[in-house]
Amino acid sequence: MWRSWKFWTVMVAISGLVVMLAYGFFTDPKKVPSPLVGHMAPDFAVERLGGGEKLSLGSLRGTPVILNFWASWCLACRDEAHLLEAVHREYGVEKKALRVIGIAVQDDVQKAQAFARQYRKTYFLALDNAQGEISLNYGLYGVPETFFIDREGMIRYKQIGALTPAVMEAQVPRLIAGVGSGKAKEPK
Amino acid sequence: MSAPAGAMSRLPARVAVARWRIARWALARWIGALAIAIAGMLLAAGTLRALSAEQIEARVLAITDGLRCPTCQGISVKDSEAGFSQQIREKVRRMVIEGQSDEDIRAYFVSRYGEWILRAPKKEGIGLVLWILPGAALLVAGGLVFWRIRRAGRGRPQADAAAPEPELSPEQRARIARDLKRFEDEELA
Known part of the structure; x- marks a missing residue:
């Protein structure tokens, strides 16, 4: 039996199927690696939620940026709201080592402002336009999603789903230290 | 015979009037032709615009049919009413x-979402392997089945031909004859 080519053909075919099934079972179809990681973050210009200060990503060159996409209707965004605010206060306000920007998608000003008040968000918040230009340019699958952009403007990491303390502990020091920064390619 | 002096003096005036009428008629024909041409062009432009709108919609449908809805399970951007699909x-x-x-x-959407956004893999590189x-x-598999069937078909007649006729003993022959006779008698009865 061990020397039969039929036996080994069937075994190879079954092993291949088992490997593919295992890959399918243990892979989250939503955790698709973003082609934007390692590329320059697409630039955008927005106005602070409710009017006032204007900001463009390009103007922040030299400062690492945590760019968070959220929405007032998004449940997972509530889980990460306090964490983002805490990182902003510690690294943005006290140490002035990075900027946190929140872009609300598919939302309206009143609901987004109410959400910001409820979770005492003090970092820069803005609203994507109705066409979702910023969201589409960043290839969003949903909310929340967060991009860690280094001081050169390159996307170093993308988090799909709510941020966790473990992600922040791993990514923020790397972002501030500029670990792994290299030459970024422009997205097509 | 000579024409009266008054008629002679009116002749150039009549010629001039006739020439003016001919010129006016020619001008009217030119203006008419021009008007028809302009109307035709406007009509054609209108038709082209309508066609373009249909063509645009057809292309939008064809492209979005090939793009995966980012927030849904297994449906295209064309068939999805999710917010992201509408924006796409x-x-x-x-x-x-x-x-x-x-x-x-x-290419724009692939640069933002990766190959994942395409519902059918590209017919190049690793994608070509998936197609082939x-x-x-x-x-x-079909070739293997065909080969096995042919081999089995070729083997059976040879095996049948090679199989020896079963030898019957005189007792067996006598029993068959007896049974056949009994069967025939029963049938006749």
């Missing part, structure tokens, strides 16, 4: 109107 449809429409090719539009593999597997 609008973006595709804007890009089509801007004159970008289907390939450029697909199912067909190749079917061909190989």
